[in-house]
Amino acid sequence: MKVYIVTAKEMYDIDNYTMKKIGMDGKLLMENAGRAVSEKVERLIEKSDRICIFVGPGNNGGDGFVIARTLMNKRYDVTIVQVVPDEKITGDALYHKNVFVNYGGSILIAQQESEVHDVTVNSDVVIDAILGLGVKGDLREGLITAVEVINEVANRVISVDIPSGLPADEGMEEFTSVQADFTIVIEAPKVSAFLQHTALYYGVWDTVSIGLPLIAFQRYAKRNVWGYEQFKDCMPRRDPYSHKGDHGKGLTIGGSATMPGSIVMTAKAALRAGAGLITIGTSEKVINRIASQCIEATYFPIHEQNNHPSIPFEEFDAITIGMGMGRSGNAAALVAHVVEQTDCPLIIDADGLFHVKTDLAKLKVRKSPTIVTPHPGEMAMLLDISVKELLITPFYWSMKIAQTYNVYVVLKGKHTIITTPEGIQVVNKSGNAGLAKGGSGDVLAGILLALVMQQRSVFQALCNACFIHGKAADLLVEETHSDQDLMASDVIEGISKVYRTLS
Ligand SMILES: NC(=O)C1=CN([C@@H]2O[C@H](COP(=O)(O)OP(=O)(O)OC[C@H]3O[C@@H](n4cnc5c(N)ncnc54)[C@H](OP(=O)(O)O)[C@@H]3O)[C@@H](O)[C@H]2O)[C@@H](O)CC1
Ligand SMILES: Nc1ncnc2c1ncn2[C@@H]1O[C@H](COP(=O)(O)OP(=O)(O)O)[C@@H](O)[C@H]1O
Numbered sequence: 180m181k182v183y184i185v186t187a188k189e190m191y192d193i194d195n196y197t198m199k200k201i202g203m204d205g206k207l208l209m210e211n212a213g214r215a216v217s218e219k220v221e222r223l224i225e226k227s228d229r230i231c232i233f234v235g236p237g238n239n240g241g242d243g244f245v246i247a248r249t250l251m252n253k254r255y256d257v258t259i260v261q262v263v264p265d266e267k268i269t270g271d272a273l274y275h276k277n278v279f280v281n282y283g284g285s286i287l288i289a290q291q292e293s294e295v296h297d298v299t300v301n302s303d304v305v306i307d308a309i310l311g312l313g314v315k316g317d318l319r320e321g322l323i324t325a326v327e328v329i330n331e332v333a334n335r336v337i338s339v340d341i342p343s344g345l346p347a348d349e350g351m352e353e354f355t356s357v358q359a360d361f362t363i364v365i366e367a368p369k370v371s372a373f374l375q376h377t378a379l380y381y382g383v384w385d386t387v388s389i390g391l392p393l394i395a396f397q398r399y400a401k402r403n404v405w406g407y408e409q410f411k412d413c414m415p416r417r418d419p420y421s422h423k424g425d426h427g428k429g430l431t432i433g434g435s436a437t438m439p440g441s442i443v444m445t446a447k448a449a450l451r452a453g454a455g456l457i458t459i460g461t462s463e464k465v466i467n468r469i470a471s472q473c474i475e476a477t478y479f480p481i482h483e484q485n486n487h488p489s490i491p492f493e494e495f496d497a498i499t500i501g502m503g504m505g506r507s508g509n510a511a512a513l514v515a516h517v518v519e520q521t522d523c524p525l526i527i528d529a530d531g532l533f534h535v536k537t538d539l540a541k542l543k544v545r546k547s548p549t550i551v552t553p554h555p556g557e558m559a560m561l562l563d564i565s566v567k568e569l570l571i572t573p574f575y576w577s578m579k580i581a582q583t584y585n586v587y588v589v590l591k592g593k594h595t596i597i598t599t600p601e602g603i604q605v606v607n608k609s610g611n612a613g614l615a616k617g618g619s620g621d622v623l624a625g626i627l628l629a630l631v632m633q634q635r636s637v638f639q640a641l642c643n644a645c646f647i648h649g650k651a652a653d654l655l656v657e658e659t660h661s662d663q664d665l666m667a668s669d670v671i672e673g674i675s676k677v678y679r680t681l682s
């Protein structure tokens with residue numbers, strides 16, 4: 180199943196479409212939401228748990244009333260704490276509040292800190308239905324108290340849809356939010372579930388379906404997660420009669436006297452990921468040192484004094500440049516030369532990004548696809564902004580670079596964001612902190628090179644490459660390694676584990 184990622188606006192559009200065009204009533208959606216969340220909650224709690232459900236002024240609070248009724252009806256010990264005065268509960272939420280009361284439920288209206296404190300410490304589980312998609316600005320009186328007390332004294336917190344107070348979208352730096360242990364997301368994760376400064380507030384999250392139609396998501400949602408299903412569906416299978424030329428002849432340019440190893444890892448990863456032939460273009464001074472480390476590759480010497488080496492570019496199906504090449508003037512000239520003179524997919528990584536920054540406009544006129552693969556530091560450098568600014572709004576900035584320079588952007592991180600020049604965005608969720616080690620990016624560059632040569636769609640190739648890279652690390656950490664000891668060269672071997680899941 181495709182997991183869409185939505186902004187608040189997209190979710191409201193989907194919701195409105197469902198109500199107005201499909202004809203499903205808002206009260207019904209709220210009933211479905213509350214029921215679906217309750218079912219998940221039951222898997223997370225014990226029958227003996229004392230459950231306290233905090234409800235706020237909007238429809239997220241409305242979900243809370245349905246959850247309370249559903250659990251109460253199954254003989255759970257449920258207390259509702261309404262953190263706003265009665266007149267604030269209106270519309271569908273009021274309808275479900277009345278149904279809850281008619282079922283015999285009682286409501287504690289608590290806005291004072293001491294009341295909220297007492298009820299929270301005397302419960303085993305807090306269900307947070309204070310605010311959802313509709314949060315705007317700083318939390319007002321009453322709500323802020325509840326959020327602060329929950330964070331201070333609650334035993335276990337399960338948030339409904341979004342941890343209350345947390346913005347759904349990117350771009351917000353300051354907020355006060357519930358810190359959830361678990362979040363039950365309605366239908367689709369929101370963008371904030373993938374940002375470095377907001378994702379942790381969700382705790383562990385899972386989604387529930389409330390019956391919103393797929394066509395509404397297809398119409399309004401612009402992003403999705405790239406997972407195993409997508410990888411499996413579009414990974415090309417090897418033709419039994421194929422020969423090495425069918426799987427691409429790739430050139431990887433990089434390496435220098437002080438960083439000879441990275442280019443070897445790129446080459447090995449490319450071969451392990453299925454590339455037919457790989458040539459390493461590197462400093463003539465290091466070829467002898469590294470040639471024995473990747474005996475499957477061929478080598479092309481790059482003379483340090485010659486700014487325009489006569490590399491036979493036309494022989495290659497795709498090129499990657501930058502890993503370990505250093506920041507010398509000669510390296511800069513070589514990058515400029517490759518950008519201008521090649522007419523095949525070009526992947527620019529690491530120092531290559533540093534050099535290309537001076538003339539990004541040249542990327543725009545390349546006829547073949549250009550792929551840039553920055554980590555946040557490199558991306559911030561390309562944009563002349565701080566890493567902090569970038570990480571608050573990474574989807575926006577990725578889109579900006581992709582569309583301004585007509586490039587594919589692979590913004591690396593825990594959640595790698597892949598953006599096409601046309602503005603399609605996906606998030607790769609595979610991978611773990613074992614990859615936070617020198618050389619991981621070089622390995623990714625190799626997998627990207629291999630897949631770009633083997634898949635017709637550059638976009639699918641990039642998504643699959645990121646998935647394979649992360650999944651290799653995940654399988655290694657699950658089976659034989661830990662996120663502490665994992666090394667980039669292990670990840671190259673881990674590619675086999677990922678591929679074997681397909682056979
Ligand atoms: N498909 C769907 O989408 C479905 C969605 N559903 C659920 O609905 C949720 C979205 O509901 P929603 O739009 O009512 O927003 P929500 O966050 O509950 O409350 C907004 C209220 O909060 C108030 N408020 C805002 N900021 C505030 C602040 N800083 N401090 C204090 N108050 C603040 C704001 O007041 P106002 O600014 O208008 O004065 C308004 O009264 C969604 O997350 C999901 O759980 C399901 O039920 C069914 C299908
Ligand atoms: N904490 C993490 N969780 C998941 N993936 C990670 C994490 N840290 C790094 N990675 C991945 O590891 C790779 C690191 O790339 P990069 O920073 O360029 O490494 P290097 O330059 O050291 O080779 C990227 O693909 C990134 O997505």
Ligand SMILES: [K+]
Pocket residue numbers: 239307308309310311338339340341342343
């Ligand atoms: K919430």
